[in-house]
Amino acid sequence: xxxxxxxxxxxxxxxxxEEEFEKIKSILGRTPNFTELxxxxxxxxxxxxxxxxxxxxxxLPKDSPRMLAKAGEENAGLVDIGxxxxxxxxxxxxxxxxxxxxxxxxxxxxxxINRDIFTMGARPIAQLNSLRFGDITKDKTKGLxxxxxxxxxxxxxxxxxxxxxxxxxxxxxxxxxxxxxxxxAGIVESGKTVSATSYGVxxxxxxxxxxxxxxxIHGAAFASKDIxxxxxxxxxxxxxxxxxxxxxxxxxxxxxxxSGCVIGMQDMGAAGITxxxxxxxxxxxxxxxxxxxxxxxxxxxxxxxxxLLSESQERMLIVVKKGEEATIKKICDKWDxxxxxxxxxxxxxxxxxxxxxxxxxxxPADDLVLGGGAPVYHREYREPxxxxxxxxxxxxxxxxxKSLEEFKKIAEHLVSHPNICSRxxxxxxxxxxxxxxxxxxxxxxxxxxxxxxxxxxxxxIKVDCNSRxxxxxxxxxxxxxxxxxxxxxxxxxxxxxxxxNCLNFGNPYVPEVYWHFVGAIKGMxxxxxxxxxxxxxxxxxxxxxxSDEGPVFPTPTIGMLGLLEDKSNAxxxxxxxxxxxxxxxxxxxxxxxxxxxxxxxQKVALSPAPHFDLEEEYKVQNTxxxxxxxxxxxxxxxVSDGGLYIALLEAAMPKHLGFSIKTNSDFxxxxxxxxxxxxxxxxxxxxxxxxxxxxxxxxxxxxxxxLGEVTSGVCEIDGETWHQTxxxxxxxxxxxxxxxxx
Amino acid sequence: xxxxxxxxxxxxETLKISYLWAMKFGxxxxxxxxxxxxxxxVLSKTMNQxxxxxxxxxxxxxxCDFIMLPGGFSYGDYLRSGAIARFSPIMQEVxxxxxxxxxxxxxxxxxxILTEAGLLPGALxxxxxxxxxxKNVYVKPQTTSLLATQLLDTNKAYKIPVAHGEGRxxxxxxxxxxxxxxxxxxxxxxxxxxxxxxxxxxxGSLDNIAGITNEGRNVFGMMPHPERAADADxxxxxxxxxFESLLAGVLA
Numbered sequence: 005x006x007x008x009x010x011x012x013x014x015x016x017x018x019x020x021x022e023e024e025f026e027k028i029k030s031i032l033g034r035t036p037n038f039t040e041l042x043x044x045x046x047x048x049x050x051x052x053x054x055x056x057x058x059x060x061x062x063x064l065p066k067d068s069p070r071m072l073a074k075a076g077e078e079n080a081g082l083v084d085i086g087x088x089x090x091x092x093x094x095x096x097x098x099x100x101x102x103x104x105x106x107x108x109x110x111x112x113x114x115x116x117i118n119r120d121i122f123t124m125g126a127r128p129i130a131q132l133n134s135l136r137f138g139d140i141t142k143d144k145t146k147g148l149x150x151x152x153x154x155x156x157x158x159x160x161x162x163x164x165x166x167x168x169x170x171x172x173x174x175x176x177x178x179x180x181x182x183x184x185x186x187x188x189a190g191i192v193e194s195g196k197t198v199s200a201t202s203y204g205v206x207x208x209x210x211x212x213x214x215x216x217x218x219x220x221i222h223g224a225a226f227a228s229k230d231i232x233x234x235x236x237x238x239x240x241x242x243x244x245x246x247x248x249x250x251x252x253x254x255x256x257x258x259x260x261x262x263s264g265c266v267i268g269m270q271d272m273g274a275a276g277i278t279x280x281x282x283x284x285x286x287x288x289x290x291x292x293x294x295x296x297x298x299x300x301x302x303x304x305x306x307x308x309x310x311x312l313l314s315e316s317q318e319r320m321l322i323v324v325k326k327g328e329e330a331t332i333k334k335i336c337d338k339w340d341x342x343x344x345x346x347x348x349x350x351x352x353x354x355x356x357x358x359x360x361x362x363x364x365x366x367x368p369a370d371d372l373v374l375g376g377g378a379p380v381y382h383r384e385y386r387e388p389x390x391x392x393x394x395x396x397x398x399x400x401x402x403x404x405x406k407s408l409e410e411f412k413k414i415a416e417h418l419v420s421h422p423n424i425c426s427r428x429x430x431x432x433x434x435x436x437x438x439x440x441x442x443x444x445x446x447x448x449x450x451x452x453x454x455x456x457x458x459x460x461x462x463x464x465i466k467v468d469c470n471s472r473x474x475x476x477x478x479x480x481x482x483x484x485x486x487x488x489x490x491x492x493x494x495x496x497x498x499x500x501x502x503x504x505n506c507l508n509f510g511n512p513y514v515p516e517v518y519w520h521f522v523g524a525i526k527g528m529x530x531x532x533x534x535x536x537x538x539x540x541x542x543x544x545x546x547x548x549x550x551s552d553e554g555p556v557f558p559t560p561t562i563g564m565l566g567l568l569e570d571k572s573n574a575x576x577x578x579x580x581x582x583x584x585x586x587x588x589x590x591x592x593x594x595x596x597x598x599x600x601x602x603x604x605x606q607k608v609a610l611s612p613a614p615h616f617d618l619e620e621e622y623k624v625q626n627t628x629x630x631x632x633x634x635x636x637x638x639x640x641x642x643v644s645d646g647g648l649y650i651a652l653l654e655a656a657m658p659k660h661l662g663f664s665i666k667t668n669s670d671f672x673x674x675x676x677x678x679x680x681x682x683x684x685x686x687x688x689x690x691x692x693x694x695x696x697x698x699x700x701x702x703x704x705x706x707x708x709x710x711l712g713e714v715t716s717g718v719c720e721i722d723g724e725t726w727h728q729t730x731x732x733x734x735x736x737x738x739x740x741x742x743x744x745x746x
Numbered sequence: 747x748x749x750x751x752x753x754x755x756x757x758x759e760t761l762k763i764s765y766l767w768a769m770k771f772g773x774x775x776x777x778x779x780x781x782x783x784x785x786x787x788v789l790s791k792t793m794n795q796x797x798x799x800x801x802x803x804x805x806x807x808x809x810c811d812f813i814m815l816p817g818g819f820s821y822g823d824y825l826r827s828g829a830i831a832r833f834s835p836i837m838q839e840v841x842x843x844x845x846x847x848x849x850x851x852x853x854x855x856x857x858x859i860l861t862e863a864g865l866l867p868g869a870l871x872x873x874x875x876x877x878x879x880x881k882n883v884y885v886k887p888q889t890t891s892l893l894a895t896q897l898l899d900t901n902k903a904y905k906i907p908v909a910h911g912e913g914r915x916x917x918x919x920x921x922x923x924x925x926x927x928x929x930x931x932x933x934x935x936x937x938x939x940x941x942x943x944x945x946x947x948x949x950g951s952l953d954n955i956a957g958i959t960n961e962g963r964n965v966f967g968m969m970p971h972p973e974r975a976a977d978a979d980x981x982x983x984x985x986x987x988x989f990e991s992l993l994a995g996v997l998a
Contacts, residue, residue: 161909162778173904434878435880439973446981447981
């Protein structure tokens with residue numbers, strides 16, 4: 005065994021606390037050597053152990069009759085969607101790599117999330133992403149956006165799974181630290197799923213996929229003084245993605261599963277071989293003997309800790325039944341992938357790593373992992389000073405616009421605003437149609453709808469978070485994020501089933517930042533309970549802040565899965581025909597809180613989150629579900645960023661139609677048109693269905709207003725012509741591209 | 747051809763209802779192909795044809811009448827799209843099949859491979875805007891004296907999606923003239939109402955060319971993906987007519 009013993013200084017350099025170093029010594033009954041300390045440092049890192057968040061994450065609802073795997077148990081959530089099928093889905097962040105190297109950072113984020121899905125035996129069928137950047141007028145931001153979008157596109161397009169939607173938001177709080185969250189969903193036959201486990205004494209352990217290189221070795225940077233003083237500078241901290249290898253790995257993995265030889269499998273993401281060997285062993289309550297010299301490497305003479313910690317992409321750890329060695333080798337040979345046996349399962353419950361016959365590390369599996377011996381901390385939290393400031397805002401402090409000219413100016417400001425205008429500059433760089441299952445290409449909808457071939461079903465998926473609302477009020481803002489995701493699924497004709505979350509926050513050791521986190525969890529909990537959408541997993545990304553500009557807006561991105569039992573119930577957001585009636589379902593409010601209008605046009609930075617009532621929201625969603633099922637409406641589009649006016653325009657543009665509506669003098673006109681109060685949906689109804697529609701809403705006791713009717717191309721409010729839809733569409737479609745070209 | 751009975755011309759009216767010809771299709775699968783299953787789905791499920799997968803390492807075309815090269819990123823396409831695929835074992839057979847007059851069609855990456863293999867003239871360069879582009883575009887058939895377009899309407903703009911980073915058709919002036927003179931242009935990019943003009947050329951292709959055939963008129967290549975426009979669930983079936991044309995019998 006390697007003799008160099010470590011000190012508390014080394015532990016600190018690896019990111020461990022003094023108390024954690026003491027704990028490691030007591031677990032081992034001796035002082036760890038450097039390799040062992042490296043193993044503990046990555047497994048007890050925030051990323052793998054959730055040590056600063058798990059106390060609160062455990063409060064989130066996890067149960068529903070549809071859950072086939074509980075949060076944290078597997079690589080991704082697994083939800084029963086009936087007919088013997090399950091949907092595996094998850095969202096994950098790749099923020100820090102993308103901040104340093106946007107192209108590879110984003111690309112490997114896409115690779116990682118898809119591996120999480122196919123590791124479980126599911127074939128990915130659709131991807132989404134949620135992106136947040138700083139001030140778009142800065143060259144640095146444009147460079148980051150270009151790199152991230154190209155990275156996602158090049159990886160996802162070649163991998164061959166459609167990117168069917170996403171979100172994009174700009175705010176100066178993300179100037180230094182952009183957020184890149186990637187979502188993937190896949191389908192698997194129930195009973196054909198594979199677990200991230202390992203058991204059966206004597207079963208061989210294989211590594212499949214790319215060779216292991218010196219990329220992404222986090223610990224190494226800190227370890228330079230002790231071990232690799234000269235070489236450390238050569239180690240890139242960002243991994244490099246190869247979508248071609250990923251595609252081969254996908255096909256080979258699914259073939260290997262189909263062959264029936266698999267005991268357990270886990271992809272190699274964070275902390276590489278260390279994480280997969282320890283988590284699988286801990287779950288299966290077994291041990292492993294691993295021969296590091298058998299691992300195919302990209303360069304000679306890699307040190308044990310480098311092989312163990314490498315985050316080289318497109319690799320899979322697979323435990324197969326003894327005697328099936330030839331089966332897995334034959335399949336991998338077909339796909340021209342490396343496939344080497346690197347160890348064997350034993351019943352020691354320990355991980356022993358050897359190199360050239362020499363024992364280099366000996367650690368207990370369970371003590372490394374979340375739920376086992378990994379530390380758990382309660383962090384202090386404190387309400388930040390600005391929170392009381394937000395509450396002081398009163399709508400009367402903003403003078404109400406009066407003239408048609410000013411209203412038109414506001415409309416033009418919003419339509420061309422980078423947070424509201426068309427995302428096509430981004431979305432057209434992604435293959436959104438490969439797989440021939442994307443139903444929302446030709447029928448735009450509030451959520452992306454992807455049909456499940458061979459069945460009558462479709463899934464509806466959506467990522468959502470208005471982080472300005474969350475910053476204004478973490479609890480209400482996060483509840484709104486869940487509610488809006490659910491509303492989008494409902495408006496597209498789906499039934500919300502479950503969520504995955506990507507919790508992007510600043511430094512958890514700052515009490516005001518941790519207060520954001522705690523509030524977000526509370527809001528998520530109450531909303532998920534109301535909509536019966538349990539949390540199936542996700543990830544936590546802390547430390548999204550720079551020393552000079554403070555933390556990013558708290559951004560708990562919600563990825564929601566919905567189901568259409570009958571894909572013919574898919575609902576579009578687009579008005580269908582001139583003359584159809586336009587209704588608002590839900591109640592209007594005299595509210596402009598945290599709206600894009602208030603923030604970027606009126607330049608009021610602090611105000612509360614928009615009006616939101618969970619019960620009211622629930623009622624509106626149930627009413628919309630009924631309206632869609634009974635074919636009472638021809639379109640449904642929720643009112644969100646930019647308010648009612650933008651919702652109407654977005655519904656009018658796809659079929660080159662317009663609208664003529666009346667506002668309500670009980671409300672300020674700017675609040676009525678541009679306010680972002682929640683729980684409102686714009687629907688269109690055929691004139692002949694007016695009576696039936698109104699009858700149904702009355703019976704549901706849901707508030708509604710007849711706004712007006714669909715026109716053949718003019719946007720008219722209170723009898724005044726504001727614009728032609730075609731002119732606004734031109735601005736809407738091209739605004740982002742024009743900003744990016746300058 | 748296995749079950750051909752009458753010429754397409756004699757039965758033009760009935761063609762759209764029932765197919766006179768049944769063909770055995772082979773879809774080549776390169777490592778990195780990712781539209782293979784989409785093409786297989788359309789041929790086997792929508793068109794009810796026999797389809798076999800042809801693995802890139804094999805040398806056997808399994809008696810197929812019609813070879814399809816699907817879209818994707820063959821061998822990763824890190825070098826130049828299609829540049830490596832042309833050297834694969836199966837492509838040697840496909841080239842011989844084409845040279846014998848057998849039918850071959852390449853869609854997107856398949857088109858790129860056919861130009862690399864010399865079965866179609868020209869080359870597909872990086873899009874003018876230097877970005878990957880995925881969206882619905884419109885194309886207008888330029889000839890119907892071709893197996894792949896015989897049922898199409900040359901006055902209609904067909905909505906068919908593109909999804910490529912390297913789709914800008916290019917060739918030298920002499921070759922272009924030859925292609926034009928020989929009626930080898932299969933499709934041109936156009937507006938939704940059928941106007942062929944530079945502003946509707948989504949990737950900067952020479953002469954708005956979206957698809958071509960060879961001199962022998964048995965090899966077809968196109969950048970747009972008709973298999974993505976053949977299922978009513980997806981709200982666009984403009985591409986189906988191309989597959990129906992393939993099955994409408996040989997030209998008289």
